[in-house]
Amino acid sequence: MIREFSSADLMFIVSAVRWTLILSAIAFLGGALGGLAVALARTAQGRLRRRIAAGFIQVFQGTPLLMQLFLVYFGLAVVGLPIDPLLAAAVALTLHASAYLGEIWRGAIEAVPPGQTEAATALSLSYKDRMRHVVLPQAMRLATAPTVGFLVQLIKGTSLASIIGFTELTRAGQIINNATFKPFLVFGTVAALYFVLCWPLSLLARRMEARMRLAVTR
Template identity: 55%
Template sequence: MGTFSSTHFLFLAVAALWTVALTAIAFIGGGLAGFAVALARISGNRILRGIAIVYIQIIQGTPLLILLFLIYFGVAVIGFKTVPALLAAGVGLTVYSSGFLAEIWRGCIQAVPKTQWEAAECLALTRWQRMTRVILPQALRMATAPTVGFLVQIVKNTSLASVVGFVELAQAGKLINNSIFEPFTIFIVVAGFYFAICYPLSLWSRSLERKLNVSHR
């Protein structure tokens, strides 16, 4: 039995870097997949739209914990013998983020006034051009604040990656707690790390929101 020392603190700091890394993987992967799902969700093709709706409903209707377990054990079902924890956690969080980002971005794309679509069509732009030149630039402006807000959710949810054996911040805290059992100190430090990552993002998201509102008035 020891007490909480600088070694433990350093261990947590390294684990915090893994939390950030996992967040980056989930955000980039989830962003790409989510964008595709968002486009499918508003596409003219009914089947594509249906698939996107079902996908989003499933992701938003199951807890992340269950998604992670499903992917962890699902990969074994496909035939891989061992699953690296980073892979399982990364894929799980990517799938999770894609479901939520798709819905956020769909809302932003559909919030662009219909007249913009019509005007672009009158200019004889193709559907692709309408999307990339007219609609998306405007949707992007609306999307930044909620997207940064969701980034905070991703950071917090990486804490669940511990269930598939990935040692990130929360799991590191648990490991230290198992050896020295000083839960108050340890988990307050852990919470402090999370807060240090999330709070600036929250502030940024809020300031983006304010800026956007000002320009709209």
């Protein structure tokens, strides 16, 4: 039975924002750890590590995030390992984020002037110390703007978790729309909430990029 859209429905949608933020935070933090490992492997001296990291990136950048969610959620269930939708979404998004952040940070590491590494080597610093004290601090400054930009995409990507039954912002909108049949009102509200979440981060990323370009031209 179709009913009217009420303030309780609005609060249900708004309350689902916390699950979008929780899922985004888990995926971003996990992706940051995985991405750092991927970036270091991609820039390592060992050929095997570089090839494994490159293969990982090709798989997760070359397949749709939706398929990755399906494989984690339904694939594990097929082999007798049923998984909670939140955990499945977190695992799939973490792997997805690891691939993209790894490539972003690999580019930032390679953008550090070679003279910095050469000077550190001349000072007899080990590979670990060179990366920790010389290369990574500079690379992270270069990577800040694109990393924030990717976080915006990750927040929007959490909407796909609704497909496997996880009740985040988009899924909450679907539930309310099925009960009220007010798609313009319901999904307009959902879109507005995504905008509130993502626009400040997009603005921050643009400002960081502008500052970086200004610093380079000086």
